[in-house]
Amino acid sequence: MKKFHLRDIFASGNFGLFVAALVLFAVLSIFSDSFLTSYNMYTIGRTLSLYAFIGLSQALVLVVGDMNLSVGAIGGLATITAGYLIDIRHIPGWLAVAVALLVGIACGVFNGLIITKFGINAFIVTLATSFIFTGINYGFTQGFSFVNIPESFTLLGKGQIFGIPSLFIFLIFCLIILFLFFRFSIAGRRLLAVGENSEAAKFSGVNVDKIKLLSHILSGFIAGLAGVLYISRMGTSSPVTGQDWLIISFAVAIIGGTGLSGGSLTAFGLLIGAIIMVMIKNGLVMLQTNVYWEQSFLGLLILVAVGIDRIRTVYNQKRLLS
Amino acid sequence: MLTISNISKSFPGVRALDDVSVDFKNGEIHALLGENGAGKSTLMKIIGGVYKPDTGKMFFDEKELVLNSYIDALSKEISMVNQELQVLPSFSVAENIMLDKMITFRKTPILNWKEINLVAKKYLDMVDLDVPPTKLIGELSVAQKQMIEIAKSLASKSKILLLDEPTSAISETEAEKLFDILRDLKKKGIIILFVTHKLEEVFKICDKVTVLRDGRKIDTKMINEVEKQDLVKMMIGREEKIESFRNKNIDKSILTMEVKNIVKYKKCEDVSFKLYKGEVLGFYGLVGSGRTELARLIIGEDKKQSGDVLINGKKIKIRSIADGLYKYRIGYVTENRKEEGLLLNSTILNNIGITIWPKIAGRIFRFINGQKERKHAKKMVQQLDIKATSINQLVQKLSGGNQQKVSIAKWLGADCDIIIFDEPTIGVDIGAKEYIHKLIFDLANVQGKSIILISSDMPEIIKLANRIYVFRDKKIIGEIEEVNKDEDSYNIVSKELGNYYT
Structure with a gap:
């Protein structure tokens, strides 16, 4: 095993992120009385967990150099699937969740197959499917929510263990699995290899189409999972779930250091990305800024994150050439 | 006269040109010969402004010539016909020829297509290519595209013309036509550099020949001083x-x-x-x-x-x-290691391990045995004498030779x-x-x-x-x-x- 050095943390992009998160935390603590309260921290803990999953579903395709504009639509579809099955069909919660996750996976398969089999770029395919999925969602629900969700279903989303939101603990558990997956599994390593250079990966005996398909399936699965978690968090299943995910997903993933060109993804980065994202959203509220401006802030944030990513890439290239 | 003196150029891991000096006189067709990788294309690209030399200078008519880019070279009347065709397939023949000198109606930005097509036709006639200027380039044959490239460089009225294997894709008759054009240009005092693999052509139209090998200039000779065998000997280094x-x-x-x-x-x-x-x-x-x-x-x-x-x-x-x-x-060590052979941003470990992952992974979760992977990579590094600080070193920091060894190790290791x-x-x-x-x-x-x-x-x-x-x-x-x-x-x-x- 490679020895763990403190300087590795400093050298990696994650350290800068960590500092940025700390600075943001300090600023918000100083300028807002209500930021550093236990209630607010608790809320932040829950929301950031959801954001991290949303970011992860995007990061899983960004890592192979694709993108998925339908994460929100898939999440919405999974949400109403579970809601419908529980509320109307009275199916046991675990089964409803399983079906909802399968819907997420199916959407991922659909995206992935079109992208790899027909060679159409992911941007346009997932743009189209995001409308298809959303249309199915609205057509099916006619815009109504499913509200009869049993108390037990919200245990994960609303509960806590020793004052820590259970949702956050679940997130940490999933991030550890993610870390292990990318570090040690064949599939994880191949995802990274394809993202870094798909030609070289292909010429090293990696079936690139299969790996891209896998990345879209995983993305759909995680989007579906996030959709189900939303029900657990909110206590209702609303068809509008997922509408605001697109920008969140990109912001969290990119701030978290998942390069747009692929090949890099870290569990720790995603976590910090989600923390920064939620603090900014939360902070804007705390600092009593006009909520109508929020979208511009988020857009700007993505540009800054992409800009930093670009500067880092160029800097590294220059250092290598000299 | 174009003089290049003591030009050297290195790329990571390889010295492409090593202290090369040559004089090119006006009205001279000068052949550059050498095997693949001898440095011909690099030299052309330096004269064409694509690369900057690491050391050494160029002079044109006694004045120092400093080129910052391909565009800069064009503006100084140096034009290059590339080995890889640089045409825009969905543009018309005329557009491709006239791209950087489109004609507009007087003092307006509105394009005068009639005039553009007319002028383009003139250049097409010069290369004896019988296609309408309005035809899309994508519909032409490779040979015709090559002739378009040449017409394009004629249109830019250059003083120095660089031709990198212009005949590799065209027929003999077309080549003859090209040679006629070159003889014409020569009379006008243009300096022509000509890279080719076909020795007959050198004897047919060139006045002088410079042979390069492994980035070094072997010799420059008048064409009537040498025989074909001499050139082959110089190129491949019989000694x-x-x-x-x-x-x-x-x-x-x-x-x-x-x-x-x-x-x-x-x-x-x-x-x-x-x-x-x-x-x-x-x-x-x-x-x-x-x-x-x-x-x-x-x-x-x-x-x-x-x-x-x-x-x-x-x-x-x-x-x-x-x-x-x-x-x-079956293993395949690609000729293009930077784009196809290696994950340059990854470690040696990753690059060597990638082909054996399935073999050393667990049954159920398919998790890779990291210990086996590292042991394998270390063994291959030792076996192939790859010079690196550790198996965690990034491949892009290795020299060309060591990179190639990593690219080979990947397949050797896969047995x-x-x-x-x-x-x-x-x-x-x-x-x-x-x-x-x-x-x-x-x-x-x-x-x-x-x-x-x-x-x-x-x-x-x-x-x-x-x-x-x-x-x-x-x-x-x-x-x-x-x-x-x-x-x-x-x-x-x-x-x-x-x-x-x-």
């Missing part, structure tokens, strides 16, 4: 000692791979060959002669239209490189029975080259692997191969059944190859 690599006799009863009548439109015209166990089979030919295309059809990277591949006598279907590797143990080496020593230093030669020899002669060696480096292929197929125009045009390794037979073989070469 280079041919090591006594004596291949074992091949047991022709064990046929490892047989390829029958592979056909693929524009890439491969009915090619058949046999590969025996323990044999190094040479594929000799120029770039674009169909060797790499054939290799890619065999390994499943490209789909063939017809024909069969037999491994150990059994007809098989290889669907992808992964298929070839894991089912039939392939058949390995195709595509230009394995391109852009590597002499030391690494020797090492790779020894390695290829041992693989076949000691370990009994079957090797296909694709190379356009004549000494290399003669040194290593048991048999050689010669490729030209997507076909096998000749076979050298037995390559003797005596000094004399080297001459015979090189003459035989040389016959195809010219």
Whole structure:
């Protein structure tokens, strides 16, 4: 095993992120009385967990150099699937969740197959499917929510263990699995290899189409999972779930250091990305800024994150050439 | 007069040009000769403003010439016709020719198409190309596109014209037409640099010839002072000692791979060959002669239209490189290691490990045994004498030779029975080259692997191969059944190859 050095943390992009998160935390603590309260921290803990999953579903395709504009639509579809099955069909919660996750996976398969089999770029395919999925969602629900969700279903989303939101603990558990997956599994390593250079990966005996398909399936699965978690968090299943995910997903993933060109993804980065994202959203509220401006802030944030990513890439290239 | 003096240029891991000085006089057609990787294209690109030299200066008519870019060179009336065609397929012929000098109605930004097409037609007539200026470039043949490129450079009225293998894609009649044009330009006092692999052309139209080898200038001669053999000798460096690599006799009863009548439109015209166990089979030919295309059809990277591949006598279907590797143990060391061979931003560990992951992963979760992976990588690094600080070093920080060794290690480690080496020593230093030669020899002669060696480096292929197929125009045009390794037979073989070469 490679020895763990403190300087590795400093050298990696994650350290800068960590500092940025700390600075943001300090600023918000100083300028807002209500930021550093236990209630607010608790809320932040829950929301950031959801954001991290949303970011992860995007990061899983960004890592192979694709993108998925339908994460929100898939999440919405999974949400109403579970809601419908529980509320109307009275199916046991675990089964409803399983079906909802399968819907997420199916959407991922659909995206992935079109992208790899027909060679159409992911941007346009997932743009189209995001409308298809959303249309199915609205057509099916006619815009109504499913509200009869049993108390037990919200245990994960609303509960806590020793004052820590259970949702956050679940997130940490999933991030550890993610870390292990990318570090040690064949599939994880191949995802990274394809993202870094798909030609070289292909010429090293990696079936690139299969790996891209896998990345879209995983993305759909995680989007579906996030959709189900939303029900657990909110206590209702609303068809509008997922509408605001697109920008969140990109912001969290990119701030978290998942390069747009692929090949890099870290569990720790995603976590910090989600923390920064939620603090900014939360902070804007705390600092009593006009909520109508929020979208511009988020857009700007993505540009800054992409800009930093670009500067880092160029800097590294220059250092290598000299 | 254009003078280049003491020009050197290095790329990571390779010295492309080493202290080269040449004078090019006005009204002179000057040939640049050399094998692949000798530095011709690099020199052209420096004069054409694409690369900047590391050291050395250029002078044009006694004034120092500093070029910041290709555009800068164009504005100083230096134009380059590239080996790779730089045309815009969905634009019209006229647009391609006139792109940087579009004509508008007086003082307006509105394009005057009638005038543009008229002027373009003039240049088309000059190269004797009978196509309407309004036709889309994408509908033209490769040869016609090549002529368009030339017309384009005529239109830019340059004082220095750089031609990088302009005849490689055109017919003899078209080449003749081009030569007429060049003779015309010569009379106007234009300096013409001409890179070619066809020696006859050098004698036909060039006044002077400069031979490069391994980035160094060997000599500049007036064309009437030299014979063809002299040039070949200068190019391939006959004095280079041919090591006594004596291949074992091949047991022709064990046929490892047989390829029958592979056909693929524009890439491969009915090619058949046999590969025996323990044999190094040479594929000799120029770039674009169909060797790499054939290799890619065999390994499943490209789909063939017809024909069969037999491994150990059994007809098989290889669907992808992964298929070839894991089912039939065929490896392919690509000629293009930076784009296809290596994950440059990854560690040596990752690059060497990638082909063996499935072998060292657990049953259920398919988690890779990190300890085994590291042990394997360390073993390969040691075995191939890869110079690196550790297996965690990024591959892009290695020299060209060591990068190539990593690219090879990947396939060796996967325990392939058949390995195709595509230009394995391109852009590597002499030391690494020797090492790779020894390695290829041992693989076949000691370990009994079957090797296909694709190379356009004549000494290399003669040194290593048991048999050689010669490729030209997507076909096998000749076979050298037995390559003797005596000094004399080297001459015979090189003459035989040389016959195809010219």
